[in-house]
Amino acid sequence: DSGVTQTPKHLITATGQRVTLRCSPRSGDLSVYWYQQSLDQGLQFLIQYYNGEERAKGNILERFSAQQFPDLHSELNLSSLELGDSALYFCASSSTGQNTEAFFGQGTRLTVV
Amino acid sequence: AQSVTQLDSQVPVFEEAPVELRCNYSSSVSVYLFWYVQYPNQGLQLLLKYLSGSTLVKGINGFEAEFNKSQTSFHLRKPSVHISDTAEYFCAVSDLGSARQLTFGSGTQLTVLP
Numbered sequence: 001d002s003g004v005t006q007t008p009k010h011l012i013t014a015t016g017q018r019v020t021l022r023c024s025p026r027s028g029d030l031s032v033y034w035y036q037q038s039l040d041q042g043l044q045f046l047i048q049y050y051n052g053e054e055r056a057k058g059n060i061l062e063r064f065s066a067q068q069f070p071d072l073h074s075e076l077n078l079s080s081l082e083l084g085d086s087a088l089y090f091c092a093s094s095s096t097g098q099n100t101e102a103f104f105g106q107g108t109r110l111t112v113v
Numbered sequence: 114a115q116s117v118t119q120l121d122s123q124v125p126v127f128e129e130a131p132v133e134l135r136c137n138y139s140s141s142v143s144v145y146l147f148w149y150v151q152y153p154n155q156g157l158q159l160l161l162k163y164l165s166g167s168t169l170v171k172g173i174n175g176f177e178a179e180f181n182k183s184q185t186s187f188h189l190r191k192p193s194v195h196i197s198d199t200a201e202y203f204c205a206v207s208d209l210g211s212a213r214q215l216t217f218g219s220g221t222q223l224t225v226l227p
Binding site (some may be wrong): 002033035042043044045048056058076083090092094100101102103104105106110 | 136147149155156157158159203212214215216217218219220
């Protein structure tokens with residue numbers, strides 16, 4: 001158990017809909033990262049938050065957004081869903097300091113039908 | 114920007130045989146290097162990491178990796194694999210800045226055969 005909790009584990013929704021994925025980081029970790037794992041694109045970094053503020057942005061579509069709340073949990077919002085958005089979405093968290101590593105949650109599997 | 118190339122998408126190997134999973138990276142700046150393992154229907158677990166110091170890094174489950182700066186490689190090795198090592202393995206890099214997001218390779222599926 002990595003200590004990172006993601007909910008829900010599975011999500012099935014229709015095209016055009018909006019969903020919210022939730023992540024609770026390890027206790028004390030200020031950084032939260034979101035990654036997308038799909039068959040055609042592999043594992044891609046989407047966005048990072050640090051202590052409530054956006055720190056870095058990767059290949060995140062404009063239809064997607066995220067935020068980190070004062071209690072440090074994070075949500076990834078996906079809207080106007082398309083079939084190609086079906087993927088496994090991972091959240092990871094890390095603490096500050098040089099020798100830190102990212103701990104990954106078990107992921108949310110999103111299926112768009 | 115960084116990129117990671119995992120040279121083999123699938124590696125079948127017999128139980129108790131040695132294995133090497135290859136990883137090359139490209140970056141204009143110094144990087145940290147990682148190997149993660151993903152078991153079926155699970156998240157990513159860190160096997161080992163290279164931050165600095167000794168170029169031979171030992172990780173969990175008997176795995177080790179060697180950082181070769183001149184060849185920009187970070188190959189993963191295990192002298193004797195078990196059936197339970199069957200999984201997908203990802204090589205990743207991050208820069209040394211404050212963001213530290215990971216750039217992953219495309220993964221290598223290791224299948225250990227009885």
